[in-house]
Amino acid sequence: MSENSVSITAADFKVDGSVxxxxxxGSFSVLATIKNTLPLIGVKKENxxxxxxxxxxxxxxxxxxxxxxxxxxxxxxAIASGVKVANPDLSVWVVTGDGDSMAIGGNxxxxxxxxxxxxxxxxxxxxxxGLTKGQYSPTTPIGSVTKTSPDGTIESPFSPGxxxxxxxxxxxxxxxxxxxxxxxxxxxxxxxxxxxxxVEALQNCVIFANQIHNEITGPDVKHDHxxxxxxxxxxxxxxxxxKGLILKSNKFExxxxxxxxxxxxxxxxxxxxxxxxxxxxxxxxMGLPEFPVALGVIRAIKQxxxxxxxYEQVAMKKASAKIKSVDELMRSGNTFMINGE
Amino acid sequence: xxxxPNIVELEEVVVxxxxxxxxxxxxxxxxxxxxxxxxxNDLSTFPDYPSEIRAPQGTIAGVSGFQVHIGHKxxxxxxxxxxxxxxxxxxxxxxxxxxxxxxxxxxxxxxNFDDKNFKKAGYADDPLNDGSLEGFNVIQAPIxxxxxxxxxxxxxxxxxxxxxxxxFVAGILFFLFNRDxxxxxxxxxxxxxxxxxxxxxxxxxxxxxFNYAETIEAFSTTFLVNPSKNKKGLFRNISGxxxxxxxLLAASEKADIGIFLGSYPITPATxxxxxxxxxxxxxxxxxxxxxxIAGICSAIGASFTGRLAVTTTSGPGLALKxxxxxxxxxxxxxxxxxxxQRGGPSTGLPTKTEQSDxxxxxxxxxxxxxxxxxxxxxxxxxxxxxxxxxxxALEHMSPVILLxxxxxxxxxxLWHIPEVKNMEEIHTNKVEDNHADYYPYVRNEETLARxxxxxxxxxxxxxxxxxEKADITGEVSHDPMNHQVMVNKRQAKVxxxxxYIPEQEIIGExxxxxxxxxxxxxxxxxxxxxxxxxxxxxxxxxxxFNYINPLPKNTEEVLKNFKTRVVCELNMGQFVNYLRSKFPxxxxxxxxxxxxxxxxxxxxxxxxxxxxxxx
Numbered sequence: 001m002s003e004n005s006v007s008i009t010a011a012d013f014k015v016d017g018s019v020x021x022x023x024x025x026g027s028f029s030v031l032a033t034i035k036n037t038l039p040l041i042g043v044k045k046e047n048x049x050x051x052x053x054x055x056x057x058x059x060x061x062x063x064x065x066x067x068x069x070x071x072x073x074x075x076x077x078a079i080a081s082g083v084k085v086a087n088p089d090l091s092v093w094v095v096t097g098d099g100d101s102m103a104i105g106g107n108x109x110x111x112x113x114x115x116x117x118x119x120x121x122x123x124x125x126x127x128x129x130g131l132t133k134g135q136y137s138p139t140t141p142i143g144s145v146t147k148t149s150p151d152g153t154i155e156s157p158f159s160p161g162x163x164x165x166x167x168x169x170x171x172x173x174x175x176x177x178x179x180x181x182x183x184x185x186x187x188x189x190x191x192x193x194x195x196x197x198x199v200e201a202l203q204n205c206v207i208f209a210n211q212i213h214n215e216i217t218g219p220d221v222k223h224d225h226x227x228x229x230x231x232x233x234x235x236x237x238x239x240x241x242x243k244g245l246i247l248k249s250n251k252f253e254x255x256x257x258x259x260x261x262x263x264x265x266x267x268x269x270x271x272x273x274x275x276x277x278x279x280x281x282x283x284x285x286m287g288l289p290e291f292p293v294a295l296g297v298i299r300a301i302k303q304x305x306x307x308x309x310x311y312e313q314v315a316m317k318k319a320s321a322k323i324k325s326v327d328e329l330m331r332s333g334n335t336f337m338i339n340g341e
Numbered sequence: 342x343x344x345x346p347n348i349v350e351l352e353e354v355v356v357x358x359x360x361x362x363x364x365x366x367x368x369x370x371x372x373x374x375x376x377x378x379x380x381x382n383d384l385s386t387f388p389d390y391p392s393e394i395r396a397p398q399g400t401i402a403g404v405s406g407f408q409v410h411i412g413h414k415x416x417x418x419x420x421x422x423x424x425x426x427x428x429x430x431x432x433x434x435x436x437x438x439x440x441x442x443x444x445x446x447x448x449x450x451x452x453n454f455d456d457k458n459f460k461k462a463g464y465a466d467d468p469l470n471d472g473s474l475e476g477f478n479v480i481q482a483p484i485x486x487x488x489x490x491x492x493x494x495x496x497x498x499x500x501x502x503x504x505x506x507x508x509f510v511a512g513i514l515f516f517l518f519n520r521d522x523x524x525x526x527x528x529x530x531x532x533x534x535x536x537x538x539x540x541x542x543x544x545x546x547x548x549x550x551f552n553y554a555e556t557i558e559a560f561s562t563t564f565l566v567n568p569s570k571n572k573k574g575l576f577r578n579i580s581g582x583x584x585x586x587x588x589l590l591a592a593s594e595k596a597d598i599g600i601f602l603g604s605y606p607i608t609p610a611t612x613x614x615x616x617x618x619x620x621x622x623x624x625x626x627x628x629x630x631x632x633x634i635a636g637i638c639s640a641i642g643a644s645f646t647g648r649l650a651v652t653t654t655s656g657p658g659l660a661l662k663x664x665x666x667x668x669x670x671x672x673x674x675x676x677x678x679x680x681x682q683r684g685g686p687s688t689g690l691p692t693k694t695e696q697s698d699x700x701x702x703x704x705x706x707x708x709x710x711x712x713x714x715x716x717x718x719x720x721x722x723x724x725x726x727x728x729x730x731x732x733x734a735l736e737h738m739s740p741v742i743l744l745x746x747x748x749x750x751x752x753x754x755l756w757h758i759p760e761v762k763n764m765e766e767i768h769t770n771k772v773e774d775n776h777a778d779y780y781p782y783v784r785n786e787e788t789l790a791r792x793x794x795x796x797x798x799x800x801x802x803x804x805x806x807x808x809e810k811a812d813i814t815g816e817v818s819h820d821p822m823n824h825q826v827m828v829n830k831r832q833a834k835v836x837x838x839x840x841y842i843p844e845q846e847i848i849g850e851x852x853x854x855x856x857x858x859x860x861x862x863x864x865x866x867x868x869x870x871x872x873x874x875x876x877x878x879x880x881x882x883x884x885x886f887n888y889i890n891p892l893p894k895n896t897e898e899v900l901k902n903f904k905t906r907v908v909c910e911l912n913m914g915q916f917v918n919y920l921r922s923k924f925p926x927x928x929x930x931x932x933x934x935x936x937x938x939x940x941x942x943x944x945x946x947x948x949x950x951x952x953x954x955x956x
Contacts, residue, residue: 017816049796051642054807061804062817067796069645070806071638072668078635082642082650083796085628086601090646090796108638111631314621321622326594329623330587330758334531335577338381338569338755 008045010035015065026177026203027057027124033183034064034093034122040184041191043091050093051080053100056131057124057203060095074105077112080119088307091191094121099129102138102158113167115306116195120187123160123200128209146208160200161284161298165277171197172284173297177204178217182228182295189297195305202293216293225288229296234267237292244268252282254291272300347562348519353412354566355420356514359437360429360450361398362391362405365507368532369427370407372511376524378578378755381568382411385720385865386578387419387752387939390692399453399461404436413567417719418865419752421941425517427510429453429484431462438473446478448513450506452485480559484509484550491549495542505539505546512550519565522551572755579756581720581749582609585653585679586616588727590623591759593649595728596735596767599624601643602651603636605658608691609747610681613653633661637678641665644674645805647771647795649731653679656698657688659742660705666740667706670831672805673782673791675734675741675769678712679727682746682862684937693937694748696861699915702742703890709828711835713737714890716744716861721756723749726887728764735769737838738790744889746862746911748939769793775800781815782827788841789834838891845893849875849882855953856903858929860886860916863940867909870945879953886916892923900927905952907932909940 013035021027038048048066052058054073061068067090071079076094084092101109101123112119128146129135135148139160143152164172171193175183183201190197202213211218216225227237227245235245236257244267245252255262274280280299287293323329356373358366367388377384389406396403410420422442428434430453441447449469459467468474469481488509492502508529515522526544533539554560579587593600602625604614618627626648630636637652644650654662659680669676684690685697698705702714713733717726723745730743770785770793781803784791794801803815811818812826847856848871859867864885871883884899886892893899900906900920907930908917917929932948934940 046799067802068804075638078638079642082639083646086643086648087646108635317621326591326761334375336378338572338576
C-alpha cells in the first residue's frame with residue numbers, strides 16, 4: 001500500500017448533490033462501502049475510474065467523486081476494457097446489474113473475464129429489471145411472476161459465478177448488501193487481485209423484488225443460510241459455527257460438527273487458489289434449501305493479465321524494431337525515385 | 342532465337358491477370374505493379390477476388406483477378422478494359438471477356454483448356470474454336486507443362502512446383518513489355534527471402550517464361566511504356582487500407598498521442614487492423630474485440646483516457662456501432678470511425694464496392710446526433726483523409742466518420758511519400774492538472790470543443806455519460822431548456838468545422854454547361870472522364886467532394902454557375918438527396934450505379950455527352 005492511502009478518506013469520494021435511488025435500496029450500502037474501501041487499496045484517487053452501463057445500479061459513478069463514465073446498456077465491460085488497456089496505471093471498476101451484464105452485455109462480460117483484464121466488476125444482482133419497472137431478468141428464479149411473466153417465468157436463470165468459471169475467470173466472490181464488513185473485505189481482495197475480479201452483490205430492490213434475498217440475508221436465517229468462505233480456513237457456518245461442508249465422492253455435503261463422529265478436522269478447507277475450478281463451481285452453485293449460499297472469495301487464482309502481456313509485447317517490439325518513426329516507416333520496403341520530364 | 346520484334350511505345354496499358362484463387366494472380370499482379378513503379382511508370386491497381394476463400398477449382402466462382410493500369414501519362418483508375426488479359430483457365434477467360442479491348446492480347450494456359458474445364462466454366466464448346474476469340478491476339482502457351490519441365494529437377498513437390506507457374510506468366514510479360522528481368526528476380530528474392538528453394542524455382546520459371554516468349558515469335562510486337570512524364574520524387578505503391586493505417590500513425594506521431602484501435606475483423610476493412618497490429622513500436626495498440634460494438638466501445642474508453650481512439654469497420658458494422666457513436670457525440674470525446682464501404686444491404690456484397698453508407702454516416706443514429714463526415718477519394722489520399730479525420734476529432738472533440746470503400750481500400754496507386762514535419766500541426770484540447778474552473782463542458786470559444794481532462798490528472802475528476810448533461814457543469818440534467826442548449830451547441834460545434842476545412846475546388850471552368858458532382862472514391866473515373874471531355878473542348882467541370890458534413894463554405898457558389906448539374910454515385914442517390922436538402926433551389930440530375938463495380942470511364946462519358954447535347 002502506498003503512503004498515499006493514508007491521506008485519503010471516504011470523504012474524498014463524496015459528491016455534492018443527492019443520490020437518487022429509492023429509499024431502502026441495497027445500492028446505498030454498496031456505495032457507502034466502496035467509499036470506505038477506496039482509501040484502502042493503495043491507489044491515488046485521481047487514478048480511479050468507475051465505468052457503468054445502464055440500470056439503477058449504473059447511476060453509481062455519478063454518486064462517487066472519481067473519474068466516472070456512465071455508458072451504454074451492457075457495454076460497461078467493453079468500455080472499461082478500453083480504459084484499462086489504454087492506461088494500465090488506472091484502477092478500473094465496473095458497476096453493472098444482472099440485466100446489464102447477464103442479458104444485453106452477456107457477450108462483453110464473458111470476454112473481459114476470458115481476457116483477464118485487470119478490472120473489478122461489481123455485479124449488483126437483484127434478480128429483476130428495476131429501472132424499467134419490474135420485468136424478469138436473466139437471474140430471476142424460474143416460476144417468478146413479474147410484469148412480463150404474469151404466469152411465471154419459464155427461463156432457467158444464469159448464475160453469474162458459473163458464467164465466470166465457464167469463461168475461465170480468475171476471481172469470483174459473492175457478498176450481500178446487508179453486510180458492509182464482508183463487502184469491504186471482499187472489495188479490497190478484488191482490488192488487489194491481478195486480473196478480472198467479479199464480485200456478485202446480492203442486492204435488494206425495495207420496489208420490485210423486495211426481500212428477494214431474504215432467505216439468505218434475513219437476521220433470523222442468515223447464519224444458517226450463508227457461509228462466508230475464507231481461503232485456507234475450514235468451511236464452517238451456523239449460528240454456533242456447528243455446521244460445515246465436507247467433500248464426499250467429489251461432492252460437498254453439509255454436516256453437523258459433533259454428530260456422527262464429525263469433528264472440525266473433518267471439515268473441508270477452502271482453497272480459493274486451486275487452479276481447477278470444479279470445487280469453486282460447486283461452491284458458487286450451492287443454494288437453499290440443501291446448502292447455504294456461499295459468500296466471500298470463492299475463486300482467486302493467478303493467471304497472466306491481458307494488458308501486462310500486451311505491454312511486454314510493446315516493449316519487446318520497441319526494442320527490436322529498426323523503424324523508429326513514421327517517416328522511416330513510409331520509406332521502408334519498395335520505394336521508387338521517379339524523375340519525371 | 343527469333344528475330345527482334347517491333348517495339349511500340351504506349352502512353353498507357355491495362356493488364357488483367359485472372360486465374361483460380363490459388364494461381365497466384367494477386368502476387369503476379371503486385372510484382373508487375375512494383376516493376377512498373379521501379380521503372381517510373383504511373384500506376385493504379387485493383388484486385389478483384391471472390392468472397393469465397395477457395396471456391397472449387399476451375400469454376401467461375403473461383404476466379405481471382407488483378408488489374409493494373411500503367412502509364413507514361415498520369416493514370417487515375419485501374420482502367421475500364423484490358424489491353425492484355427492473362428487467363429489461366431477457361432473460367433478466367435469467360436469471366437473476363439467482357440472486360441477486354443477489341444484486338445487485345447490474350448495469354449492463356451493451354452494446358453487447362455480441356456473438356457473438363459470448359460464444362461466447369463460453363464462453355465458449351467471449346468472457346469478457342471467457336472469464333473468468340475476472333476480478332477484477338479491469342480497466345481496459347483503451355484504454361485503448366487513448361488513450368489513442370491523447368492522445376493522437375495529442383496526437387497519440389499508437384500503442388501509447390503505448380504504454384505510457380507504464375508512466374509511463367511510474369512516472364513512472358515517482362516519480355517512483352519521490354520523490361521529488365523532482374524527487377525522481377527529481386528522481387529522474388531524479397532518475397533521468399535526465408536525460403537531459398539522457392540526463390541530458385543520461381544526465378545527459373547520466370548526466366549523460362551521470358552525465354553519462351555522470346556523464342557516462339559508469337560509476339561510480333563512488344564510494348565514500351567516510358568516513365569511517367571509528370572511525377573518526380575520518392576514514391577511507393579500503396580493501397581487505400583495501408584494508407585489509412587499510416588495516415589492515422591502519422592497523426593498519432595504529430596499529436597504525440599498513441600493510437601488505440603478497437604476493431605472487429607470485417608471485409609474490406611480488416612487490413613487496417615492487421616496493419617496497425619504490426620505497429621506497436623510506433624505506439625499503436627490494437628484490441629481485437631468480441632464484436633463491432635465492443636470494438637467501438639473499447640475505443641471510446643481509450644479516448645476517455647486520452648488516447649487517439651479509432652475503430653474500423655464496414656457497413657453492417659457501422660450499423661452495430663450506431664448507438665456507441667451517439668455516446669461519443671454526447672460525451673464529446675474524439676473518435677475516428679473508419680468505414681470502408683461495401684455493397685449492401687445486410688451482408689450484401691462483402692468484396693465489392695459501393696457508396697453505400699453516406700446516409701448511415703450522416704443520420705444513422707437516434708436523436709440529434711451530428712458527426713463530422715469526410716471521404717477519401719483515391720487509394721493514396723486515404724492517408725491524407727485519415728490524418729485529417731484524426732486531426733478534426735482531436736481538435737473538435739467529436740466523432741469523425743471517414744468513408745472509404747472497397748475500391749479504394751484494395752486498389753493501389755503511386756504515392757508521393759510525404760514528410761511528417763511538413764504535415765499540418767495538431768492541437769489537442771488537453772488541459773493541465775488542477776486547471777482552474779474546469780468543468781466537463783467548458784468549451785474552446787472558437788471551435789466550441791470541450792476541454793479534454795483525462796483520468797490520472799490531479800484536480801480534474803469528473804463524470805461523463807450518455808444521459809443529457811447540464812451545460813458547463815456536466816451534471817445529469819433533464820431540464821427542457823438545457824437539452825435545447827446542449828443540442829444546439831453540439832450542432833454548432835460540428836457546423837463550425839467549416840472554418841477548418843478547405844473550400845471546394847472545381848476542376849475546370851467555374852461557369853460551364855455541365856457540372857459533374859461526385860464524392861469520395863469515384864474521383865478517378867469522374868476525373869478521367871471529365872478531363873478527357875474537356876480536352877475535346879466540351880463545357881464540363883467536376884466538383885468531387887471530400888468534406889460531407891459540414892460541406893465546404895463555398896458549396897453553393899460551386900453549384901450556382903452551371904446550366905446542368907449531374908450527381909454521379911455508386912448508390913441510388915444518397916449524396917444528391919443530401920444536396921437537395923441543403924440547397925433545394927437547384928436542379929440535380931443523377932447518374933447512379935449499384936452493381937458492386939466502379940464507374941467505367943466510357944459509360945460516364947456517354948452520359949455526360951448526352952446531358953451536354955440535351956442541355
